[in-house]
């Protein structure tokens with residue numbers, strides 16, 4: 359792991375995926391749209407993270423946690439049988455093999471370590487289906503912190519097992535009864551709660567969303583995915599860099615972090631969204647949860663709810679850096695349907711012996727479609743991040759198949 363501060367390192371000529379401009383701006387997106395009490399807390403997180411990220415001691419401690427607790431580095435797996443059938447060369451970056459089964463652990467271990475460094479004794483988090491809540495509860499237990507997780511009442515009913523898992527890990531799960539009683543409302547409630555608890559609590563955001571510095575900080579904490587993959591591709595591919603780099607996009611953390619490893623190369627970057635949660639593909643500029651980005655909205659500017667069989671893609675917006683990458687044309691955003699994702703999950707299970715998370719199956723569904731319609735020319739090399747394992751989705755799949 360590099361141990362110099364990221365904002366002093368060379369960034370691509372156009373600066374894409376380097377440090378955001380002043381006040382956390384990615385082009386016209388990003389920023390810090392919060393009440394003053396939270397702006398102050400965000401400034402403290404920003405300062406603490408910049409110091410930590412420039413400190414080899416912090417980087418070393420995090421690298422060790424990622425190695426001995428989370429199981430990094432994760433392998434790059436060539437998908438032999440599926441590649442042959444599709445006529446492309448597909449490589450999978452295996453975040454499904456991390457502890458807790460998805461890339462979310464990279465971010466929460468980093469933020470939990472930062473929280474202890476800041477003298478905080480509690481983590482606050484929002485969660486939709488419970489994946490980020492479970493990861494936060496895990497990191498809190500490991501580092502001796504308390505965890506309070508806000509979760510919509512409807513999600514609590516739908517995800518009873520993950521609620522139990524968080525309580526098993528010692529976390530407090532707080533039901534949110536406002537609005538649609540799902541992730542959007544849980545996020546608003548977690549932020550409101552943080553206002554009164556900034557002195558002893560750190561708000562652990564789960565993706566590259568929220569007020570500055572979160573989109574940038576979470577991307578940096580997850581950057582390890584793209585950096586490992588870059589090195590693995592250099593060793594594995596004759597060309598060193600894949601022709602295409604593909605990942606699914608909910609808030610956009612696993613995609614941003616994979617892209618970050620390849621932003622300065624000729625690789626084409628493709629973010630795959632759920633048809634019903636396509637913030638980057640179909641969103642319009644707006645402000646929610648502390649930042650300006652692209653959100654699904656009706657004509658009055660009201661946020662419209664997202665729908666996806668993949669809980670992690672069920673968010674009506676996208677991180678500000680993705681909005682910027684879209685505007686720049688550096689990354690392309692596409693959508694796939696629930697049905698395509700489910701078919702892709704079955705296909706990966708039966709050709710490679712891997713049951714993917716439904717979120718990750720979206721990325722694969724695009725690869726399968728694009729290999730079929732020539733969007734991915736025959737013989738192309740494709741790196742795809744497999745963001746998580748499918749155990750959590752087995753009951754959904756069982757009902758649908």
Ligand SMILES: *Cc1c(COP(=O)(O)O)cnc(C)c1O
Nearest residue numbers: 608609610611612670717745746
């Ligand atoms: C949460 C989650 C996602 C979506 O989050 P991003 O921030 O877009 O990466 C994707 N895959 C899995 C397995 C998840 O748990």
